[in-house]
Amino acid sequence: MSMRKTFGVVLVGIVVLGAGADRLAAASIDIPNASFELPETTYVDININSWQMPPTPWWYDEGTMGPWNQLTGVFLNLDPSHPDHIDNCDGNQAVWLFAVPEVELFQDLAAVFEVGQSYQLTVGIIGGGGGMKDDVPIEIRLYYRDAEDEKVTVGAVTITYDSSAGYVKHFNDIQLDIPRVAAADPWVGKSIGVQFISTLTLADLDPDTGRAGGYWDLDNVRLTTSGPDFTGDSFVNLRDVAVMAGEWLSCTETATDLTGDGCVTMEDFVILAKFWLEIM
Numbered sequence: 001m002s003m004r005k006t007f008g009v010v011l012v013g014i015v016v017l018g019a020g021a022d023r024l025a026a027a028s029i030d031i032p033n034a035s036f037e038l039p040e041t042t043y044v045d046i047n048i049n050s051w052q053m054p055p056t057p058w059w060y061d062e063g064t065m066g067p068w069n070q071l072t073g074v075f076l077n078l079d080p081s082h083p084d085h086i087d088n089c090d091g092n093q094a095v096w097l098f099a100v101p102e103v104e105l106f107q108d109l110a111a112v113f114e115v116g117q118s119y120q121l122t123v124g125i126i127g128g129g130g131g132m133k134d135d136v137p138i139e140i141r142l143y144y145r146d147a148e149d150e151k152v153t154v155g156a157v158t159i160t161y162d163s164s165a166g167y168v169k170h171f172n173d174i175q176l177d178i179p180r181v182a183a184a185d186p187w188v189g190k191s192i193g194v195q196f197i198s199t200l201t202l203a204d205l206d207p208d209t210g211r212a213g214g215y216w217d218l219d220n221v222r223l224t225t226s227g228p229d230f231t232g233d234s235f236v237n238l239r240d241v242a243v244m245a246g247e248w249l250s251c252t253e254t255a256t257d258l259t260g261d262g263c264v265t266m267e268d269f270v271i272l273a274k275f276w277l278e279i280m
């Protein structure tokens with residue numbers, strides 16, 4: 001039986017099973033304490049449920065710079081009558097993160113990177129707190145852990161503070177897009193890590209020439225995964241199967257290559273069917 005005939009047979013079976021089945025291409029991935037509502041606080045709390053901070057770096061002098069673990073924490077959004085009230089806080093609380101080198105918050109999720117899926121990480125950010133200087137950067141990243149358990153960045157986006165925009169107590173959503181995961185990517189099957197990190201350098205600690213100081217506010221972390229929607233209608237259904245059928249066994253027309261090997265084959269169809277029908 002030729003491969004084209006095989007596809008035809010499989011397709012007939014799938015049509016019977018999945019006729020009329022439309023699945024939304026995007027799904028959200030659970031992030032514990034994604035909105036920094038825990039622990040509940042009446043003011044501030046330097047402990048943050050589910051999120052971690054790295055250990056104190058060798059160069060950081062707590063005697064002169066204050067406790068390292070106070071550089072992040074959750075806070076209660078103030079009453080609307082207060083000038084520091086954030087008008088679009090998700091829930092009651094958000095988190096602060098100081099613009100000091102190596103300050104970060106990260107979390108290893110239960111979900112893993114899956115072949116054929118793309119990922120979108122979104123977080124609300126406010127810059128400018130505490131007299132932050134111009135061009136102070138913060139990076140949002142997705143990472144995986146290598147064999148040595150070290151964080152390896154899969155994708156990142158950097159935001160820099162622009163003081164001409166003022167210090168506005170309103171979260172702006174920043175999005176990081178991770179392209180469709182290919183079968184050869186080293187992060188396949190590895191836990192998804194979410195990370196927010198100050199990317200200032202030690203030179204930024206110089207009070208005259210450096211940029212360190214001030215703090216960011218972050219809130220409402222969202223992570224979605226998008227399955228193989230080839231038609232752009234936000235659903236995965238028979239129309240997407242039809243697009244793949246049009247490229248079947250091609251190594252030149254490969255918009256539906258989900259494994260990243262450059263050809264459209266049964267491996268790609270298995271991924272599409274798995275997402276769509278959850279039968280394999």
Ligand SMILES: [Ca+2]
Pocket residue numbers: 035036037089090091092093094219220
């Ligand atoms: Ca919140």
Ligand SMILES: [Ca+2]
Pocket residue numbers: 228229230231232233234235236237239240
């Ligand atoms: Ca579609």
Ligand SMILES: [Ca+2]
Pocket residue numbers: 257258259260261262263264265267268
């Ligand atoms: Ca392929």
